[in-house]
Amino acid sequence: MPRITRDEVERIAALARLSLAPDEAERMTAQLGALLDYVALLGELDTRDIEPTSHPVPIATPLREDRAGTPLAPELALANAPESEGGAFRVPPIIEGGE
Amino acid sequence: MSAPREDRRVDVHPRYDAVIGLEVHVHLKTESKLFCDAPVVYGAPPNHAVTPVCLALPGVLPVLNRRAVELAVRAGLATRCTVHPRSVFARKNYFYPDLPKGYQISQYEEPLCTGGWIEIQVGEGERAQTHRIGITRIHMEEDAGKSVHDESLAGAEGSLVDLNRAGVSLLEIVSEPDLRSPAEAGAYLRTLRSILRTIEVSDADLEKGQFRCDANVSLRPKGAAAFGTRGEIKNLNSFRFVEGAIAHEIERQARILDEGGRVVQSTLLYDPVAGRTRVMRVKENADDYRYFPDPDLVPLVIPSDEIERIRLALPELPDQKRIRLEAEYGVTAYEARLLTSSRALADFFEAVARGHGTPKTAANWILRDVLQILKEADAEPEAIRLEPGRFVTLLRLVDQGRVTARSAREILPELLLRGGDPEAVVRERGLEAVSDSGLLEAAADEVIAAHPDSAARMRAGEEKILNFLMGQVMKRTGGKASPATVREILARKLRG
């Protein structure tokens, strides 16, 4: 696999909603490159017929009865909000194409 | 496997054929949300129906709602899908203020249901056609909250986020691209909605956002096999808008193609006021949802005997009912389809038909008068308050000539929507048909005296004048005269 480029790092950062300063992007590109070189080690293994493990527990998902509980008191729901208004969380404008 | 694809020609445009697929999102009828016990409510003040789980506070975990699973299985079986004993919840990762976790729990590579179909009918009467529309998949997922952009609330400077809806259980039902016209899309949605309501999977109330539709539309030159590039119209919340939006999208794409242009894959919004679709954003390859199995939820396993149990408990589906009504009550295919458009209406019909004994009469009254009354009142058949037995009583009064059909129609709207005893209403309003021959003889004599010319023409054998004279007698008796008796009296007096 070709080494990760700075452009790719910036694309990934955008997906993750992170901004990287130029020197930070440089450093991350080098560090991620080294980590990806290291994990390329897995390429040695032939895993064609191996089932992937997503969960270490061999159980099926438990099901909850459909009963409504008491919701969080509205003041508690909003208590941690950096900004709220009229019982809702306030966010800055969503610019079309920006987000 | 998907349902067999019909290769059909539908004329929506002189030069192009349209290929349409629909994605429907339906709220499941559960008391609590999909992954937590927050109540499912509509119209509550913002953030009054949230728990730490649907607020995505640090440390919370999802636990799946049993009822939601059962309803999803029911929907799969009713649309003849394969219901998979094992399915997997995945995370769909993207950022948006109404998506508290930064990912939506959905099903991706291993959905609950795949490969079903439903049958739709387009056109009426003689020209009605039925088509089989494939269902690609049905999967379970959680709804997002709501961002209110209303300037009066949020100001021009931002949006307000309400998470009451975040985490409500949804089914996403994806059709094959088997639809060929706006009318077919409308018929598909109406049929699907009727099925989901019949099996009590969802109330599917469009106004509450319980039934929402995205439409994928592409054009190809007539006769061509390959699909064109599609536009995806988002968030259509009325059947009329779906049909309008698709029609306009067909026009928009046709214009581009006619000018030698290329349709760009894009997401569109429909503006029902302007009657046009508007490109919201062009799809680049920027959408990278990084789906992966949700490590907080192990696979959903439904034993096959459980699936069978749900299958056996399914109520009769609309098209099964339609076939039965045709056979059992001798109604036409068209009448049966109308009657089965809602479970409440079909139940009402069956009860009236059985109680009255002449299904044809019951069908006529229900399809003509009852549907008209509901339409005028903007009400669903569930709003009928008249007990079927009392409707039968009213029909008997008409049969027996004790009330004229005209009087019955006059009192039906109120009876239908409020309930009541037809005999009592007839008595109170003095609507008993007049069959007292002395009274009617006198009325007939007065009419004959007042219209000597007409009487003469009748005597001369001009039969069609009888209707006019009858109308005059009825008028004098306030519509309560038994038409049969009046006819008999007039005929006797004027035919000699």
Added chain:
Amino acid sequence: MTPADRSTPEPLGSLAELGAALAARRIGSRELVDAALARASALEPVLHAFVGLRAERARAEAAESDARRARGEARGPLDGIPIVLKDNLVQAGEPTTCCSRILEGFVSPYDASVTRRLRDAGAVVIGRTNLDEFAMGSSTENSARGPSRNPWDPGRTPGGSSGGSAAVVAAGVVPLALGSDTGGSIRQPAACCGVVGLKPTYGRVSRYGLVAFASSLDQIGPFTRTAADCAVALAAIAGHDPHDSTSLPEPVPRYAEALTGDVSGLRLGLPREYFVAEGVEPGVLACVREAAAELERAGAKLVEVSLPHTKYAIATYYLIATAEASSNLARYDGVRYGRRAAHPKDLHDLYHRTRSEGFGAEVKRRILLGTYVLSAGYYDAYYRKAQQVRTLLRRDFERAFEGCDALLTPTAPETAFRLGEKASDPLRMYLSDVYTVSTNLAGIPGLSLPCGLADGLPVGLQLLGRPLDEATLLRIADAFQRRTDHHLRRPPEPR
């Protein structure tokens, strides 16, 4: 940093000792909690182990415990005992920051299931301890609040990520602390600080209320001074929880009854791949070999086993852990709680600045790596591949346990390293988890206990067991502690 003065209160005893003293009314919970708080405050300038103390509420709860006991309604071995929580376990009405700027100011409206269980058992939470931001690290150097220090040598790390919890148990501030372990974050600091640390079987202890790092690997567990105390703590927090879909619906054995002191006939597997000379400090290897010999003298049978895919474990772990973390950390967006960047001009700006300012370098690095390995075109090559290798690693253990009842290994390849020593080289830091990450990938239980000193620093012995067989690990650890005094060694009192 000011050295603690001469009036530093005495270290507290073990859970068993304190429990006995409370039961015999030789001491009250209120006095114990006061002592713990006093010692915590006195040592804080040296250890930097706490994120916050809850003195007032803790004293009130201690008084309630004393009142219960006076009425003859004491709830069991934890009633009235001062404990601490790692600052990634939530408690209603208390802040939780995960030592990240992005959670500044967040106060949880709900209790983690473990918090609830411990409080129901009467334990008194006196404070919250330091960790690497979001538990990502092996030294606490990634904490937004700065690193904690090892009581054995304040120039060295207590290990991580649960470094604060390990340090306060080692320093005798409290007899019990909770931590979390995603790739060794309980066992490695336990080894570095010379205490007992247990990572239970995945699903044994509910994760509800543990702020997620990597959901399929995270597990909560206790730090104590003795294996017997560990058994008591595990009994209190283990068991099925309807709020966690990955919680195992299995009954909880009576762990205390497993502590027979008898290991005769037990087969202990020594994985060949864990005893290779390169990378392991000779002092560590010597202590671990001596511990094995001691257990052999106690009647256990030593067998050599092989875990052939060991060399792939770190790579597998970092692919899976970062992928899950990239998604788990998406909720920190400045909308509902935590820190929000000042004056965002639009939503895009809010997201980018909040997250860029709020997360530290290590967290960003892992989010980026995880986002990359899940992204279109790379999923199969990295994420899916890692999940397949995870299957191979799990099978390695299944096969090894066919021939033995538990595995015995070093916990970490070296003793506590100097602060700053590895901070500039992420890969080197990651490699210090070489003996612990496979356990999380396989979901099996692992316990670290002190087995001697190398150059004056504690060495950890790691015991690994079959799924849900914590009892055997506790039995071996307890038998070892009955025959040796490594667990009784105390770090020097700071002066």
